[in-house]
Amino acid sequence: QKEVEQNSGPLSVPEGAIASLNCTYSDRGSQSFFWYRQYSGKSPELIMFIYSNGDKEDGRFTAQLNKASQYVSLLIRDSQPSDSATYLCAVESNTGKLIFGQGTTLQVKP
Amino acid sequence: EAQVTQNPRYLITVTGKKLTVTCSQNMNHEYMSWYRQDPGLGLRQIYYSMNVEVTDKGDVPEGYKVSRKEKRNFPLILESPSPNQTSLYFCASSLSGVLGGLNTEAFFGQGTRLTVV
Numbered sequence: 001q002k003e004v005e006q007n008s009g010p011l012s013v014p015e016g017a018i019a020s021l022n023c024t025y026s027d028r029g030s031q032s033f034f035w036y037r038q039y040s041g042k043s044p045e046l047i048m049f050i051y052s053n054g055d056k057e058d059g060r061f062t063a064q065l066n067k068a069s070q071y072v073s074l075l076i077r078d079s080q081p082s083d084s085a086t087y088l089c090a091v092e093s094n095t096g097k098l099i100f101g102q103g104t105t106l107q108v109k110p
Numbered sequence: 111e112a113q114v115t116q117n118p119r120y121l122i123t124v125t126g127k128k129l130t131v132t133c134s135q136n137m138n139h140e141y142m143s144w145y146r147q148d149p150g151l152g153l154r155q156i157y158y159s160m161n162v163e164v165t166d167k168g169d170v171p172e173g174y175k176v177s178r179k180e181k182r183n184f185p186l187i188l189e190s191p192s193p194n195q196t197s198l199y200f201c202a203s204s205l206s207g208v209l210g211g212l213n214t215e216a217f218f219g220q221g222t223r224l225t226v227v
Binding site: 049090096098100101102 | 141143145150151152153154155158160166168169200202216217218219220221
C-alpha cells in the first residue's frame with residue numbers, strides 16, 4: 001500500500017460544477033495535510049493546508065480532514081477552466097517528512 | 111519578492127561528474143527540502159532540513175548529499191551522478207516544518223531539469 005494514495009484521473013467536470021479530489025494516507029501519526037496545485041511545466045504551489053479534523057474553507061476551496069478514516073479531500077466549487085491542473089496531496093509526519101501522492105489531474109471543460 | 115531560487119534550471123552532465131544544484135530562499139524560512147519528480151512516481155522527498163545544521167533523509171536520499179550551513183541556502187550535491195538520477199528537481203522552503211498548522215507559507219523553486227548521460 002502506498003503511503004499517500006490519490007486517483008490519478010483525469011477527473012473531468014463541467015465549468016461551474018464542484019470538483020471533488022480525494023486522498024488517503026497510511027501513517028496514523030501524520031500531523032499536517034496539504035494540497036498543492038501544479039500546472040503543466042510549472043512548480044507546485046500550496047493552495048490549502050489542514051491539520052484539524054473537519055472542514056477548512058478558503059474562497060472556492062474547501063479541505064476536509066478525517067483522521068479516523070485517514071482521508072483528506074479537496075472540494076473546488078464553481079470550477080473554472082483555469083482550475084485545470086494536477087492536484088497533489090501531501091502528508092507530513094511528526095518528524096517533518098513530507099510524502100506526496102501521485103496527483104490527480106483535473107480537467108474543467110467550458 | 112519572496113522566492114526560492116534554484117540554479118541551474120537545466121543541466122546535462124556525464125556519469126560520475128560531481129555536480130551541485132544550488133537553492134536559496136529570501137524569506138527567512140526554517141524548513142527547506144529537496145524533491146525529485148518523475149513520471150508515474152510523483153514528487154519524492156530526497157532530504158529536508160528543519161533548521162541550520164539539521165538535515166534528515168527523505169524517501170530517496172541514496173546518491174545525494176545536502177548541507178545547511180546557513181538558513182537561506184540548501185544545496186543538493188550529487189557526488190557521482192548516474193543516469194537513474196535524471197529527473198526534475200525541486201527545492202522548497204516553508205516557514206516551519208512539523209509544527210502542525212504553522213506551515214502556512216510554502217514555496218517551490220522553478221525546478222532544475224537534470225539529465226545524466
